[in-house]
Amino acid sequence: MVEYSAKSISVLEGLEAVRKRPGMYIGSTDVRGLHHLVWEVVDNAVDEHLAGHCKKITVKVLKDGGVEVADDGRGIPVEEHHKLKVPALEVVMTKLHAGGKFDQQAYAVSGGLHGVGVSVVNALAIRTQVEVSRDGQVHAMQFKQGKRTKKLEVIGQAARGGKATGTLVRFWPDPDIFDTTEFDDATIVTRLKETALLNPGLRIDFHDNRPASQGGGRRESFRYADGLTDFVNDLLDGKEPLLGKPIVISRAEEFDGRPMACDIAVTWMETGHAERSRSYVNIIHTPDGGAHDEGFRKALTRTLNKWGSDQNKLFVQKGPQSVTGDDLREGMVAVVSVKMPDPQFEGQTKGRLGSAVMRKFVEKVVGEALAEWLDANTGDGRKIIKKSLLAAKARQAAKAARDLTRRKGILDSSSAGLPGKLADCSSRNPEESELYIVEGDSAGGSSKQGRDRDRQAILPLRGKVLNVEKAQLRRVLANEEIANLIKAIGTGVEPEFDINGLRYHKIILMADADVDGGHITTLLLTFFYRLMPDLIAKGHVYLAQPPLYQLRKKATVEYAMSDKERDQLLRKVFRTDPKDPKGVEVARFKGLGEMDPDHLWETTMDPQRRTLLRVGIEDAARAESIFGLLMGNSAADRRGWIEANAQYAENLDI
Template identity: 50%
Template sequence: MSAHPDLHRDGKEEVVVKEKPDHYDGSDIKVLEGLEAVRMRPGMYIGSTGPRGLHHLVYEVVDNAVDEALAGYCTKIDVTIHEDNSITVIDNGRGIPIDEHPKEKIPTVEVVLTILHAGGKFGGEGYKVSGGLHGVGVSCVNALSTRLEVVVCRDGGKHEIAFERGKTVEKLHRIGDADHTGTMVTFWPDPEIFTDTVVYDYDTLAERFREMAFLNKGLHIQLTDEREHEEDGSFKTESFQYAGGIVDFVTWLNRGKETLNTPIYFTAESAEGTVEVAMQWSTSYSAHGVLAFANNINTHEGGTHLDGFKNALTRTINEYARAHAILKEKDSNLSGDDAREGLAAIVSVKLHDPQFEGQTKTKLGNTEIRGLVQGAVTKGLSEYLEENPAPAKRIISKATQALKAREAARKAREMTRRKGVLDSFSMPGKLADCSSKVASLSEIFIVEGDSAGGSAKQARDRKYQAILPLRGKILNVERAGLHRALSSDTISSLITAIGTNIGEDYNGDAARYHRIIIMTDADVDGAHIRILLLTFFYRYMPDLINRGYIYIAQPPLYGLKKKNSKSGKILKYIYNDEAKDKLMAELDDPDKYDIQRYKGLGEMDPEQLWETTMEPETRTLLQVTIEDAAAAELAVSELMGDQVEPRKEFIQKHALDVRFLDI
């Protein structure tokens, strides 16, 4: 049996189900009315039914309020997580219209909540600019909630309407007078849809709202969590409001870094839209600090606005360096990576009809915006450099140092190629490769030390599982340049085994494995090695993270066995402290059992390692993603960079969250 969906313009989805090849008539066609299509295939509309999709429901509602702010009518948004994980979003915008819709003959607020693609963003005059990635709006939130209630204040009255799983259960009715305008939406996510968990993560929401506040200068967003109380008994709450907008954003990104200039800011506007740019260099070695947004959407895959920025930046830096004889006639031009090394920048464009493309629909395709960004950056940056010679000299010096390091790294690559280290036919000696040559079916375990490597090699399925043991801790690439990274045998082995190369030679399509699994001990040293590896991938192979190729293995922390058992057989593997405590509480006689704590992978025999950590049918893998590039950039630079104070603050803040510590 097969099913093929077609999404119609009216929001209805037609599903063709073929039971038998010789039986196909009108009775085989089912038309999904209203929001039924959303409930049948929620992943098509919100991305997934896991934590990402669950949080996306909040973003859809908040996006509507932000659209009111972009239109100049909303200044404050309050988001509350209630004890039962329901969500309330309140804004002080104009309020969703409550008059009768001329076509549907029902209140407009009911149209917006029950009909897909209904709203002020689709060809009407409601909004010139709007956010929201998928354009499906709050109707999807309604469809995927057990209940959704809306209170609208406008035209002097307070009006309420309620829905259950997308269907109207309480018609719009007036419940009182109002001397202000705005909208309040409360919804309860449907556990039938979000079967994993219906628990909102405060930090995930906070990071998103901080980003939104940065991108919308002056907008006040407040997040309250009624599930947690402060010492004085009040609810946990946090406010985000930035008078400096994206200037404050780059300052926040560079927190804890030694900077070379005060933030540069410029803006430009045309019939195509508006562009805002803020930028500031630091002594960091990172060349991945440019974040691009289109209508508040983080365009992780880049697009025309980012292309325009990069082209103008590189050309302007080179022209200034040539004009002031910093680059001599015989010197090579600075590359884009040279110009961007140590740069934190925000490129934010607002346009009427954004065209998104790419695998995750986060790549901007509007060609007309490229020229607008390019012109704004060329003019704004040129003027800044000419008017500020001292920081300009520091910025160009930073770029020329990056050029020298890049040339040194190129020579190192050529030398290692001649030695055969980066030759695809000369794999690292410690690599136990798999027999499969199909990358999509192959996986590599990066393991800590020869002991764990030996167990993993015995445990693996050599058809598709490769093992690469690491010797000691790898270099912290956040504190070292590319040329130093390439001089490390451990990093060279890692690059060679994966097959993509790095820097100018990087090619993600050449990856030899589509699952790169970090498998380290469950202790402090193992955690340190894991973060060093993640820092390396984030800085030099971020595309592999975006492709979903990087994973973290989850070995068990404990094994439960009977005391004095001759076989010593493990009855149950336990993966965290909460599960251990729960299991011990459920045992009839806990004294009859021993809990074995696994500090290292080498303590498990190959059979146990396979069963718990490597067998695809029984193992648990955590896929590494970059949900918030700004938060990731800050975390990596704070925790792995040269500045001690931000790291100290982080440790003090999260010390109580440590679940175990080996001393």
Template identity: 45%
Template sequence: EKQTSASGQDDEVEPTAGMQKQTFRYEGGLVEYMKYLTKQNELLHPEPISVRRTVDGVQVELAMQWMADSYSDTLLGYANCIRTVDGGTHIDGMKVALTRTVNTLARNFKHLKEADSNFSGENVREGLSCIVSVKVPNPEFEGQTKTRLGNPEVRKIVDSVVAEELSDAFITHQDVLAAIASKALQAMKAAEAAKRARELVRRKSVLRSSMLPGKLADCSSTDMERTEIFLVEGDSAGGSAKQARDRKFQAILPLRGKILNVERKDESSIYKNAQVADMIIALGLGLRHEEFSAAKLRYGKIIILTDADVDGAHIRTLLLTFLFRYQFDLFTHGHVYVGVPPLYKVDMGRRSEYCYSEQDLQELMTTLAKKGKSNGKGYTIQRFKGLGEMMPQQLWETTMDPTTRHLKRLTVEDAAEAHATFTMLMSDKVGPRRE
């Protein structure tokens, strides 16, 4: 059993019978943890901003780092060392104080002109990675899974502490304030362009089925418990998938050409991309930063289906990055899947068998050798280089039929680790990927 403390302190937890105890410790606390999370990024300021104070028995600890090469924010909340996946009053207090403080000081130091509007919270938090950890004497957890902190007094305490400490930090390090204000100003301008693009997406979404992407082969059912959409690499495989599917509950959206790497793009670029716009409308994702609504989703399962090669893996990673950055809650609610096509077909006279990995093939070869069949005698092996090589019936039997297919459901147990992984995979820095 792994017990991890958000604050970097050792937590003594007695393991139950049969479990091992492992203790993880960051000697530098949240600051060191933040450096670990952002080590792949281009930093906007050299050192994380840190806060630690206790007010009325509530301990507030915080670390902030803005990144020059990121257009999204990552906010990690902990209450009494418990990860608050759905946020809570500690996160709310931090967000309000941060936005208010940056706006006030940006005007005082003339980074915002009189005619300029105030920065929105999204403007200020663009590129921000923030960890907020509180220790509360009597924590109140809300929600079905009890992963949201509900103590109202914590919001006020965190707001006050963050506002005061950030003001001191920004006045002392005015270069950091200037860099954050400059990035927020760029975000505000990009947000205006994104707003126009979002309105186009919103108008199309309101019209729903009459404006669904032309390439989409929709299903007839609207039952979220059954419906699923395959995001399929290429027109050829998309055509086979359309022929193979069960039209009652399976929809197909072929994706042609290069998928946008949203890790390196601002919001306006995301909405202007035709493939991304098609996915947003087809999936019923709504707009970025909107609160997730499962009721607006058009399908219960979103299944990524790409070739089982390096190019297919790259396209799959691009699609996962888009879904992760655009609507993270798709993963927490279990809507994202990866289809697993076979690598080989082994024909053995009257019967054939599909192998989904090199290990599957080796095990089958061992079994055949014991039966006196080896070196190609008594069987033939077909290697599938791409989905487009399969006949529709083969695609159905191996990859799409719910009774026989292999599906991987993707969930996120550690949001911080997932964020760091996507940053490493999709950033401009090649070195860490090679390592």
């Protein structure tokens, strides 16, 4: 029997707890957690800007994989801490809950309120260097895995005749902590651009100093004069706005005994259906919304409904009393940015604001300001109401189409509402069941013969599915191929999506490795992203990875997923020159239908040997923009993107 006594109780000192349970502090140790380290350091620099002391932030990805963040703020204090008798810089870097943001003496508002940000970065880095320009000198310290390795020392004079101030932090993430230590420049650039849009006048520079062969070399600079107006126009992403210019609401005042500020910009797309909104607290993005977002939505719905009811004589329709909040927000593009001392977030990763006082403040401000704007801009107000009435009619028509689909399913007792093309599996346990969505009857035939009938279902699709980015929901639901897909999956679609109806925990898209196959995969991903986003968010959507090549020499058979892998196999396994593979039969698969059932099972469907790519949404804002660009209505924007990126295209099918 294992003894359980006082000796069994472990106490983790200092930053040991962070290294032991990193997910508690940065959310995860995957690529999202890795980039959270960058956000923590950048947010500290932004706090200096909010306090009025920083005009420029520079972020660099270093050649050796580290990250450097520099600002021209006041610089972290370096004098001896009055209680701990060590430099204040060392306290900030090595102690949890140590910072100048708790009592509002140094910062009126702050994103990094918990005081664990930069110390957590230090704890999870294999190496950290800090340089502080302050009091005419440049001070430096070094750390390893949260522990000081080099004492504070003066390494030079501050720039500009000793008058320059600021903080520079370099860190290298610990490979023993993170699944990957490779930073993605697009993810960083998107976040930095948003930060600059939220802070008018702040300049943010980005340099990727990695070699071009490793995807490096990117340089960007962001500085915006009009703040949220620029942000909303950026979110429009080329779509025609419904209003002449965005509605801008900005107010700062004492509320419930504390200083509060609210900045909002909102407009609507002329023809778009999807809502695009972002919310922030003290410049920290809150992807899960919270009190400020709820206050904005409630005030928007109540005020527009009341104003529309007073104006209903202008419309032939029944009036906005039948319009829901979702109808009013269809095609809405909005940015909600609030500031307050001591915001209460849910968790250190700050995904959702929980401060109830902010809900009341935003609701009051938006209600008053929006009512004033509507009275002064009657024409634009009517446009909003008319658009919401059209959305209500489309919603009611879509509901009727869903109801009709359900009734057909109930009446079709022979298949219990399942599509006739579906070759279902015998298992009724969703956790072990898989649905392969394949391209055409040819691939469907091979996959049906080669599958595990107990656990793998096959649904062949005819041709290319409808582009849901352009179509109204009523037309989408009337499409036979999409209706079959919805029936097979069993969850329904937004806004009535129910994850409890999911019939397969793995939904695998298996298309040919050519241009048409890539287009079909993109159309299907658009469908899932728009109508069943929770399937992607919860990790139920996968991409099959069928091989491109079969290499055979006598009894030796290998498969390659790419040209590079083919050449490696020729060199290492077959001991031959890739340019002249003597004695090796190299066959390229043109489509899944050309593979016999045994080969398809062996390479693509056998759970023990296959490779699947899980589809995730690491950055919803970027995904929203890309889907709108590639699958939306603007051919001109799409052409411009293709022309700008044509130089990066590989494996063209021409």
